[in-house]
Amino acid sequence: MKLTPKQRQSIPLIVFVLLLLTIFIFVAVRSGPLAPISVTLSTVESRTISPDLSGVGTVQARYTYKIGPVITGKIASLNVNVGERVEAGQLLGEMDAVDIAQRLQAQEAAIRSSEAVVLQATAKEDYAKSQARRYEQLILTRGTSEETLLSKRQELAIASATLSASISEMARLRAERDALLSQLKNLNLIAFADGLVAARNAEPGSTVTAGQTVIEIIDPDSLWINARFDQHSAEGLAAGLPAEITLRSRQSQTLAGSVLWVEPKADAVTEEMLAKIVFATTPTPLPSIGELAQIRLRLPALAETPTVLNAAIRTLNGQRGVWKLTQDGILFVPVVLGRTDLDGYVQVLEGLQVGDQVVLYSDKTLKADSRIHITGSLTGTSR
The missing domain is CATH 1.10.287.470 (Helix hairpin bin)
Known part of the structure; x- marks a missing residue:
């Protein structure tokens, strides 16, 4: 077939259009919406984990002494201020009896x-x-x-x-x-024990009644944390466990401590277990009474089970599971999870076996028909 001059002139244009179409398809498949999603993988391992238990609490003084008169009278003088240390037997103030x-x-x-x-x-x-x-x-x-x-x-x-x-x-x-x-x-207000003046509830010239607290003293070496832990995850909570304490005012500092005892009576309203946490050494400077603190406990190690990193867990249609790598691509597998440790590993009780590979991170949201590209690391991740 012999091409006409007009058809011969159209050949370069057709070649150019085909080239553009090829480039467009290549870009769409490689880096556009049809491009495979880059993912990193993690392997399900059999290992023992030491689960962590988190709770919150407030700093309290184990020993508090409330000093006040035994009769109604007027405060004649006070010799101490808040923040000062006092010794047992020290004169804190004097009362002037009314009648x-x-x-x-x-x-x-x-x-x-x-x-x-x-x-x-x-x-x-x-x-x-x-x-x-x-x-x-x-x-x-x-x-x-x-x-x-x-x-x-x-x-x-x-x-x-x-x-x-x-x-x-x-x-x-x-x-x-x-x-x-x-x-x-007894008109003299005397310190009962060594301690720190925590409160001064009246001033000279004030009339106070019998038993009313004028000076409140705490033992700074007896500070502890009244902590609360969710009952659903409190299995293994016991006296003697090591604790990591983070005070609200010292977020960058972790203090060592331990569980002194677990209260025999739980809070039935909030469904929490109560425990007393003591510091390994008295913090310097002393934290404020009533300050909030975050508590983390490392519980005893559990038996070996299949485990996966917590970052691999996804939620799809209200179900918790992982994207499992198969021969045909990826498949969302619902799982039943157990305890979690401080290193980010979580027990898999049902749904996975040791050696299975699951998606740890992906640069885009995954779907059942998503094409993936396995890589060693991602600059940006998506759950």
């Missing part, structure tokens, strides 16, 4: 009056005794009647009872006076 001096004066007057009453009752009893003895002698000589003798004996019994009551009343008044004197001695 204790007047009460003592009244008590002393009542005691003197009671002493006079006792003296008077003693004299009456002595006279009644002498009268009773005289009439007992007279009855022998028939110098008086039986009725008169009985009357004198009754007067003696009344006098003895009056004296006994007067002595008891005087003892009561003296005991009340001694109690007031003891209260006077």
Whole structure:
């Protein structure tokens, strides 16, 4: 067939269009939307893991001493401020009793009056005794009647009872006076033990009631963390486990500690286990009381099971699973997971076997019909 001059002129244009189409298809397949998705793989291994347990808590002082007056009074002076260290027996402040001096004066007057009453009752009893003895002698000589003798004996019994009551009343008044004197001695606010002043709840000139806390002291060496752990993952929580403590104010610092004990009573409302975490060494500077802390515990090692890195776990249509590499490409396989450790490994209880290869990272979201390209590392990853 012989080409016409016009057809011969169209050949370069057709070749150029075919070349452009070829380049477009090549680019689309290699780097466009039809390009394979780059992925990195991970192999399912059989290994033991030491699961981690995370919880939160607040810094508390195990020993707290609340110092206050035993009677109502006015604060005369305070000698310490918040943040200062004190020693056992140190004078922290003094109280000025409101009416204790007047009460003592009244008590002393009542005691003197009671002493006079006792003296008077003693004299009456002595006279009644002498009268009773005289009439007992007279009855022998028939110098008086039986009725008169009985009357004198009754007067003696009344006098003895009056004296006994007067002595008891005087003892009561003296005991009340001694109690007031003891209260006077307790007007000084004394440190019960060595510690750190954590709070100063009143100032000089303030009137405080009996038992009200004026100075609060904590033992800085007894700081611990009142921690909470989810009951669903608290299996293995026990005293003695090592702990990693991260204070909210010191995110870049991890402090060592351990579980002192697990509370026998859990929180039924929040479904959490409670435990006390102690520091291996007292932090410097001291954390604030009430500060939040993140706790991580490494539990005892579990038996060997198939494990996979946690980064390989995906969620598809509400199911948790992994993209498994097969001869025909990739397949989403639902899995049943177990415990996780601090290194990022998670137990696979069902769905995978040791030696299976799964997608760890991908640069795009995967689908069942996605074409993949296996690579050693990715600059950007997608789950």
